[in-house]
Amino acid sequence: MKQISRFSHFGELSDKDYFRIALSVDCVIFGFEDGELKVLVIKCNIKEYKGMWSLLGDLVKPDEDINSASYRILKERTGLDDVYLEQVHTFGKVNRHPAGRVITTAYFSLVNIKDHQLKLSDNELHWHPVKDIAEMAFDHKSILDTCLDRLREKVDDQPVVFNLLPKKFSLRELQSVYEAVLNCELDRRNFRKKFFMMDWLVDLNELEEDVPHRPGKLYKFNAAKFAKKAKKIS
Amino acid sequence: MKQISRFSHFGELSDKDYFRIALSVDCVIFGFEDGELKVLVIKCNIKEYKGMWSLLGDLVKPDEDINSASYRILKERTGLDDVYLEQVHTFGKVNRHPAGRVITTAYFSLVNIKDHQLKLSDNELHWHPVKDIAEMAFDHKSILDTCLDRLREKVDDQPVVFNLLPKKFSLRELQSVYEAVLNCELDRRNFRKKFFMMDWLVDLNELEEDVPHRPGKLYKFNAAKFAKKAKKIS
DNA sequence: CATTTAATGTGTATTTTTAACACATTATTG
DNA sequence: CAATAATGTGTTAAAAATACACATTAAATG
Structure with a gap:
């Protein structure tokens, strides 16, 4: 009774079953200002997490590389084009998103805040001190924590912090x-x-x-x- | 003209567009035998890569945590239940899978080969010396390389190699x-x-x-x- | 049973890396 | 011109990583 599947070599379910998962990318965009490490967040507009801070993210398009997706998000939201970006981890709990099954791949980015004050005041975008964020929408706090850990490992032996500073x-x-x-x-x-x-x-x-x-x-x-x-x- | 979307807060595409991506998990299962580091591979049965070695993987089910999916694969393929498993990286090139858009999250695992000689000869499963693998199906060689790099970093400061040895x-x-x-x-x-x-x-x-x-x-x-x-x- | 074999078990000296620490200097401010 | 608030510089001590050699033990051999 099973329908023939493009992915039959994978297992037993039909194609239809496997296309019920959406994939997103979330960016932890770090900046440095007033002696503090900050992260770019946006007021969440879905009802379950109304008013809470969330990371910048978007769904990956069917014809789009996930790395390209993360660059696109950065470009769209901050205007920055040529920035440091690194994939960190993929978060795949079943109920992490109230609208449905969304698995998300987290990236962190390092930018110089002064370089893009322009696009900022548009929305509810906001540079928030990393230290002071206790709670976020979805599983974004745990994504932030994971990315911060990775950043800390990274700065110990690679020259990445320069991306946070002016030339x-x-x-x-x-x-x-x-x-x-x-x-x-x-x-x-x-x-x-x-x-x-x-x-x-x-x-x-x-x-x-x-x-x-x-x-x-x-x-x-x-x-x-x-x-x-x-x-x-x- | 756009249809109303569950994910409207994400962007501009309709739901339908976003469910054209499948997500899989691939496991780089390392073992140690005859003084060599080995990886568990299987003969690929899809025509584009016929006969080449590939990693053990499967599509993630819509109601399944990705971590659970990786444990499931390990359990199904090796019979092992309680093993070391760590997520490494997600590979999302658009054309990485000839059958369609499949994004895959790679895990590596460390097992004691002697513990599961049973399930092995079943298929075309095979413990292959890591050193000798020059080519693999899909992007699996680059997945293997990435996981090996991660393993090397890991063993330097965490006690994980014991998983490769008998008690x-x-x-x-x-x-x-x-x-x-x-x-x-x-x-x-x-x-x-x-x-x-x-x-x-x-x-x-x-x-x-x-x-x-x-x-x-x-x-x-x-x-x-x-x-x-x-x-x-x- | 004595000899050979092939490994195990042990300690010290050297080098490199990391950590701790104090004072003179310079441009600006008032 | 004095006070301020930072910059710029070297040495010493401790810790970690590296290099290195010889006596010991059980098994195998003849």
Whole structure:
């Protein structure tokens, strides 16, 4: 009685049964502002979670790569085009979405908040301090937690935090990003030493301006060092 | 002209458009045998990849958690019930499956090959040395590579390799699992020192048998130390 | 039973990495 | 010109990772 299935090699159900699941992508977009790590959230407009914060997400289109879907969401919502984005985990509890079966793949992204103040005030979009979010719509809090954990692992050995900063930054700013992400205090001297040792920074021979104290030097990320394949000879 | 959608809050397409994607789970099941890391594969039976090795996978059922789906696959295919399983990555290229749009979530698993020789010879199931697999059906080679990378990161700081061994094992066996996974040679003295330091092992006060040389002591994994939450005071 | 074999079991010195820590300097503010 | 609030710099100690050699033991051999 079973109908012939395109996926008969998979198992016993008919095609129809398998197309009752929708797939979405949710983006945890991290930014850094006022010394705090923030996440871009939006007021939820479905009745079950009315008024609660939720992540930016959308359903994946049938002819769309999931990675492309995540870039599309970022582009549509923040206007940013060329940003850091990494897949983290797929959340597939049966009842995670009240409207039906939706499995979602979570990505995290790192952006420089100043770069897109434009598109922001449009909706109910909002940069929320990560520390202060206790509750979110759907399973989004647990998605956020998972992405934050991944971010913390990542910053320990890969040069990704630069995506949170403007092109030019001081060592103080860099350190405070790390402190915000890792939620800890770091020793300033060891921090500087480590970064010069790793050769991740390029000295721009410029100084901070408009600070009420001795200005610090400005640096940029040594992108050349990480272009495509890391050079063997440093 | 658009039809009313359950997912209208997501975007602009109608429900119908979003249910053209199927979701599957693929399991990279690692085992250890003859000093080699192996992966459980099956001869592919769809025409585009006829005869090539593929991973064990199945479509996720509409009322099934994706994690449950991965456990189900493992149970169905290997008979094993209580095994280590970890989600790694979701692969969502549009044309990764010739039969249609199938997005797949990859899990890796660690099992003791000896524990389930039974169900094996059934089909075209086969334990294949990981080193020797150059090509696989679909994007399964890249799934395998991704899972192997993850496994290598994991074994560095978490006690997971014990899942590849029988309950009782010698330090030599333990070391050779690490060497097989990491594809490198380790110093025997430092290896032993490190494991005793970490307190991951329980000395069983038993010796190997039937070895043509001085028998080594047998140990088991110190599971108590990692029960639920790691104890603070060791 | 003595010898050979092939592994196990053990400790120390060296190097590298990480962590702890204090004071002089500089531009701005008042 | 004094006070402020940060920047910039080096050394020492502790911890972790690495390199390395020899005596011991049970089984197998003749």
